[in-house]
Amino acid sequence: MRVTHDGPSRVAEPGEGIGLDELALAARNHAMPLEALRYDITPAGLHYILVHYDIPYVEPDSWSLHVDGRVDRPLRFDLEALRSRPAVSLPVTIECAGNGRAHLDPRPVSQPWLTEAVGTAMWTGTPLAPLLREAGVADGAVDVVFTGLDHGVERGVEQDYQRALPVAEAMRQEALLAYEMNGAPLPPQHGFPVRLVIPGWYGMAHVKWLTRITVLSEPFSGFQNAVAYRLTREEDDPGQPVTRIRPRALMVPPGFPDFMSRTRFVTVGEHELTGRAWSGQAPVTAVEVSADGGTTWAAATLEAPAGRWAWARWRHRWTARVGRHELVVRATDATGDVQPVEQAWNRQGMANTMAQRVGVVVS
Numbered sequence: 001m002r003v004t005h006d007g008p009s010r011v012a013e014p015g016e017g018i019g020l021d022e023l024a025l026a027a028r029n030h031a032m033p034l035e036a037l038r039y040d041i042t043p044a045g046l047h048y049i050l051v052h053y054d055i056p057y058v059e060p061d062s063w064s065l066h067v068d069g070r071v072d073r074p075l076r077f078d079l080e081a082l083r084s085r086p087a088v089s090l091p092v093t094i095e096c097a098g099n100g101r102a103h104l105d106p107r108p109v110s111q112p113w114l115t116e117a118v119g120t121a122m123w124t125g126t127p128l129a130p131l132l133r134e135a136g137v138a139d140g141a142v143d144v145v146f147t148g149l150d151h152g153v154e155r156g157v158e159q160d161y162q163r164a165l166p167v168a169e170a171m172r173q174e175a176l177l178a179y180e181m182n183g184a185p186l187p188p189q190h191g192f193p194v195r196l197v198i199p200g201w202y203g204m205a206h207v208k209w210l211t212r213i214t215v216l217s218e219p220f221s222g223f224q225n226a227v228a229y230r231l232t233r234e235e236d237d238p239g240q241p242v243t244r245i246r247p248r249a250l251m252v253p254p255g256f257p258d259f260m261s262r263t264r265f266v267t268v269g270e271h272e273l274t275g276r277a278w279s280g281q282a283p284v285t286a287v288e289v290s291a292d293g294g295t296t297w298a299a300a301t302l303e304a305p306a307g308r309w310a311w312a313r314w315r316h317r318w319t320a321r322v323g324r325h326e327l328v329v330r331a332t333d334a335t336g337d338v339q340p341v342e343q344a345w346n347r348q349g350m351a352n353t354m355a356q357r358v359g360v361v362v363s
Helices: 020-028 034-038 079-083 128-135
Strands: 064-069 075-078 088-095 118-127 143-154 157-166 176-181 195-197 210-216 248-251 264-266 269-278 284-290 312-320 323-333 356-362
Touching: 034 248, 034 269, 064 128, 075 079, 075 128, 079 176, 088 176, 088 195, 088 269, 118 128, 118 269, 128 176, 128 210, 248 284, 248 356, 269 284, 269 323, 284 312, 312 323
Parallel strands: 064 210, 264 356
Antiparallel strands: 064 075, 088 118, 118 176, 143 157, 143 210, 176 195, 248 269, 248 323, 269 312, 284 323, 323 356
């Protein structure tokens, strides 16, 4: 079914402020406070949340997961059956693909993230690959589609939330059907009773409230793959798909803040700057810090992460002198990808990894 108001993603007019529709999105969804970067594992209540439509109400006794499509043996699991399968726990950092969108100019009109749409949780569930092997993925299968219970309209298209992965990605040993977050059942907003966790990918691929897995012999042409989450510049540009998380570093803002501007106030002397860095493409190899807005850079000390797919802590000693300063931090991963100081623009505001800037007043 199609309804009115369809069309390409919208870009704000010059000087256009954030509208009530964007404020409504920002009120429903929430970012992780930057001070939560101090935790190796983000408490569930501080982890970022993005809900496309509604949070479904799910009765666990009536929920089921169906595996169908191009398989030899269609399967159905209730929650007890899924939880009885072998379990794995993985610390995984998940970041929204639109993180940083609100910094772009002109601004793509959507969820107005700054830089805090991220979190690292300990996800527990059963590996996806053995389940697919049990179903018997047919020769020539191309994509695996994951369907959630959330339903709505986006750019004129009524839909269940669906995302697809290539078969090879779905068969990775790290892919999980997760039913616990940080040792407790998934909270409703994080996908209760079961969600997909696909380490390394941006958040749109980690389908929540999972109810169906369908194997296809042709590329999936659904909205969330073919239209949304694309790197495009023009309205009619099909663009490239958003996939793995690009490198990013964030710092815990030092000192204490002004309520509205978030400008930080710091005393004269030596301070330890700290934060986290991550990449879904390859391990982070370097973090650099600048105290002059990005003119000069110094290497930070990078610690080992809790796991390949979890963020790593970094530390740097900074001698604060009287005056105003702009602290900047950036990460580099093993592919050689370096966070830009100025962000390249794209129409949907995706994969915006522009280096974080923190204004500081030292007195």
